[in-house]
Amino acid sequence: MSKLRVAAFTLSIDGFGAGSDQDLTNPLGVGGEALHTWMVGTRTFHKMVGKDGGTTDTDEAFAARSFDNVGAWILGRNMFGPIRGEWPDESWKGWWGDNPPYHVPVFVLTHHARDPIVMEGGTTFHFVTDGIHSALEQAKAAAEGKDVRIGGGVATIQQYLREKLIDNMHLAISPMLLGSGENLFAGIDMVRLGYRCTEQVATPNAMHVIIERA
Template identity: 65%
Template structure:
């Protein structure tokens, strides 16, 4: 059965999914890139850059699993790129170059309409202006019996959590203190929403937590 899930989402020990002062140069904010130090060395990540080498083990296993059985993604506009307000043109097509790592339809939450953007490798970005439920309905249609991944950023995950629309989260707790930024769980009562930790595994670079609803 298809799941709506968060996978390989990294946050700091003090609870932030992005740091302070996000910018074009630092899209995850000050020191935010350190959240992904567990994933970058892995074979799964290196394969995205057509490299054969990389570490194996727990971190690589969770990284690889995060891309399995996916039929669609949903992400916020901040994750898609730094452009704010009305789209000035169609030049910006994401952070990832001509062949993004998604290879399935991606639904981008935004308040500003834009025509779909088709990229190499099977990725098409669709821009959804009528809310998280509408994006999820379109993603379900696109994914069929495969899973839907809520890709972030923090605000997008929080919206879907509060609406109880996420079935499962794989969270990678990085051994990093950011001191501020975008808090993942502030003001959200996960047990009240029906979530509980069902598994936790220590990797070389992060502790992996599986949180499930129901």
Template identity: 60%
Template structure:
């Protein structure tokens, strides 16, 4: 039995952007993109991930906590791993998160440029997949066993998996901010035609949490 393919705790603005524009080393989430995650930063789950002992509990923390449970592998787009473009520079870059990333499982990074795996502290191993989204998912499932595979982003990676009908469950946290520009999540997607429906909407302390599921074809 294989686990689900899911997106969890993916923050979007009210106008539908999953990151701000002009990502760089100084702006990992794009300009203004950090505001999307203001619901997540104060939670006990986030604070614990980065070695702090105190944080807020409540609705937002409940969604944050569940987002980290039951995972056997992650899939990330290249821009979620590094600010560089094109061939990999010889700069020693190992991700945004320091020597012990918060994943603790294998992570497939989508890229057009091959590279050897990188083993990090705490069980995270970054694998670099050049064969596209389906090849990455096949390998992630093999690594995850009966646990879930989480698609971490960014927006274009999630859009590709949605378009292919490969995501079983999608949790987005709608933050009460407007970005105006950035990386659009929903643009051009006909989600009902792709088989998705909203199954719950929950107001948290700092965001509204939407759960979308993929519906079986015979139930559409």
């Protein structure tokens, strides 16, 4: 049965999933890229960016596990790029170059319509203007029984959490403070929504926690 998952989503100790002031230079906001130290050394990440090698430790196990059985993704518009408002043209096609790391259909939440973008490696970006439920319905159909993974950002995850639609989350808590940015749990009562922590594993670069809906 298809599940809606968050996986390998990194937070600072103070709960921020991205820094402030996202732009072309700082796609994850100021200081945000440092959150992902646990991931960038892994074999999975090296493969994503076309490099050989990488670690085969616990961080790698969680990184690899995040891609298991994923048949489609959902992204908020900020995860697709820094452009706000109407699309000025068709030139922006994401942060990742011609061959993004998804390799399955990706559904981007936006208020502004745009034709699908077919990329190399099996990724097609679809732009959904009629809300999170429509995006999930389309993603599940495209996933053909596999899971749907929410890539972020924080606001997108919060929307699905509030509707109790996320089945499980893997969060990697990075041992650093950001101080400002987008706080995942701001205004979210996870206990009231029925979520609980079912697994925790510490590594030098992260505390990996699994949170599931009861």
